[in-house]
Amino acid sequence: MHEMAIAESVLEIVEATARGNAAARVSTVWLELGALSHVEARALAFCFDAVTRGSLAEGATLEILTLPGEAWCMPCGQRVALAKLGEPCPRCGSFQLQVLCGDEMRVKEIAIA
Amino acid sequence: MCTTCGCGQDEARIEGVPDDRRHDVHRHADGTVHAHPHGPHIHAGEGGTHWHRLDDGAWHEHAHEPRPTHVGALIGGLGAAHAHGVAPARIVAVERDILAKNNALAGANRQLFADRGMFVLNLVSSPGSGKTTLLVRTIAALAGRVPIAVIEGDQQTTRDAERIRATGVPAVQINTGKGCHLDAHMVGDALAALPRGQGGLLFIENVGNLVCPAAFDLGEAHKVVILSVTEGEDKPLKYPDMFHAADLLLINKVDLAPHVDFDADAAIGYARQVRPGLPAMRVSATTGAGLEAWVEWLLQGAAAATAARDRSVEALRRRVGELEAELARRASGAPAA
Numbered sequence: 001m002h003e004m005a006i007a008e009s010v011l012e013i014v015e016a017t018a019r020g021n022a023a024a025r026v027s028t029v030w031l032e033l034g035a036l037s038h039v040e041a042r043a044l045a046f047c048f049d050a051v052t053r054g055s056l057a058e059g060a061t062l063e064i065l066t067l068p069g070e071a072w073c074m075p076c077g078q079r080v081a082l083a084k085l086g087e088p089c090p091r092c093g094s095f096q097l098q099v100l101c102g103d104e105m106r107v108k109e110i111a112i113a
Numbered sequence: 114m115c116t117t118c119g120c121g122q123d124e125a126r127i128e129g130v131p132d133d134r135r136h137d138v139h140r141h142a143d144g145t146v147h148a149h150p151h152g153p154h155i156h157a158g159e160g161g162t163h164w165h166r167l168d169d170g171a172w173h174e175h176a177h178e179p180r181p182t183h184v185g186a187l188i189g190g191l192g193a194a195h196a197h198g199v200a201p202a203r204i205v206a207v208e209r210d211i212l213a214k215n216n217a218l219a220g221a222n223r224q225l226f227a228d229r230g231m232f233v234l235n236l237v238s239s240p241g242s243g244k245t246t247l248l249v250r251t252i253a254a255l256a257g258r259v260p261i262a263v264i265e266g267d268q269q270t271t272r273d274a275e276r277i278r279a280t281g282v283p284a285v286q287i288n289t290g291k292g293c294h295l296d297a298h299m300v301g302d303a304l305a306a307l308p309r310g311q312g313g314l315l316f317i318e319n320v321g322n323l324v325c326p327a328a329f330d331l332g333e334a335h336k337v338v339i340l341s342v343t344e345g346e347d348k349p350l351k352y353p354d355m356f357h358a359a360d361l362l363l364i365n366k367v368d369l370a371p372h373v374d375f376d377a378d379a380a381i382g383y384a385r386q387v388r389p390g391l392p393a394m395r396v397s398a399t400t401g402a403g404l405e406a407w408v409e410w411l412l413q414g415a416a417a418a419t420a421a422r423d424r425s426v427e428a429l430r431r432r433v434g435e436l437e438a439e440l441a442r443r444a445s446g447a448p449a450a
Binding site: 002005006009010012013014017018021023027031037038039074084085086088095096097098099104105106107108109110111112113 | 202203204205206207208209210211212213214215292293294296324325327328329349350353354357383385386387389
């Protein structure tokens with residue numbers, strides 16, 4: 001359940017940003033999670049709910065934007081979509097894929113009041 | 114729908130639970146029709162699935178069509194807590210990597226390892242793959258040729274560190290309590306408890322867990338993933354994150370291969386589906402079979418780390434020499450060369 005540690009890191013970033021902007025509370029947190037990142041969105045939401053209790057972000061809505069995975073396919077010599085690690089190139093079926101993006105885990109924005 | 118994200122499908126699917134649940138006053142696959150207040154909720158992706166936390170603490174999942182506002186469709190008052198379509202007071206751009214703090218601490222560890230010329234490996238696997246036994250056997254096989262230190266990670270007990278210390282090698286145990294992985298901060302703290310050696314090998318035996326440790330950089334040179342023949346050969350496909358993050362695969366317990374139904378070639382093939390070109394070695398920590406290649410790989414890595422440290426120290430000495438010469442020139446008032 002490493003999502004608990006991830007949720008704590010999210011809260012740390014959110015609270016630091018909120019305090020830096022003299023916010024009384026945080027109403028929404030937007031995250032960007034790559035499709036190939038190490039986080040399960042629902043588990044993270046559960047943990048976020050738990051760790052934000054008693055914080056500036058208590059009751060805040062968590063919005064998760066999923067970023068697509070992309071890889072460089074060596075046989076095709078081009079960028080291809082990759083939905084999950086371990087899946088083949090959708091064009092040629094090769095597994096000779098180098099992940100280019102989709103492993104992001106970012107706090108993008110917060111809404112404060 | 115949420116005016117800011119556009120909702121969607123999550124990665125997690127549960128067999129037998131359909132993805133096409135509806136919203137507001139909505140009907141579930143089991144025929145239940147109901148509505149509920151919108152408390153804290155999450156969205157993901159672009160399909161419309163989202164989850165609400167209900168009063169009983171349960172998570173409730175459903176999808177809805179992309180519409181500018183659906184609050185109006187709710188039964189009297191139930192939409193009060195919902196933020197959809199409501200302009201937030203103020204949006205602040207953050208754009209920060211969630212793991213930035215861990216990664217910064219891992220970077221500090223990595224710099225420390227480089228300064229000391231140490232080759233550092235993060236050993237990851239399921240519980241019971243034989244990591245500690247492999248370490249004990251590896252320490253014996255290295256037979257004092259390089260300095261070795263070990264950081265052991267487990268939820269509880271100091272049993273593994275005690276097994277390592279019995280070999281004469283310094284070891285420190287990290288107990289993660291309820292934690293499922295080591296992080297860079299824990300490793301930084303553990304380093305303070307080890308003798309301040311120069312060069313050689315540091316093994317970090319992570320918590321036995323094929324999922325969580327994949328996400329956390331500790332500052333190591335490589336993650337080494339260990340898969341034993343008593344496990345399923347399809348583990349690399351079931352737990353791709355860890356095999357994707359690894360730079361070396363050790364197939365352990367090969368002495369048991371005749372007694373179990375494990376296809377090592379298939380396991381290595383699966384691992385290379387998620388991590389193309391992943392080097393693999395077949396070893397037995399019990400009999401010592403195959404350990405020569407592993408020990409040679411370790412010695413080469415340790416030698417390279419120490420050589421890199423020596424080069425950087427030499428470069429610093431040269432720079433100090435140049436600066437001292439420049440200082441002497443200015444003190445004497447001689448013209449620049």
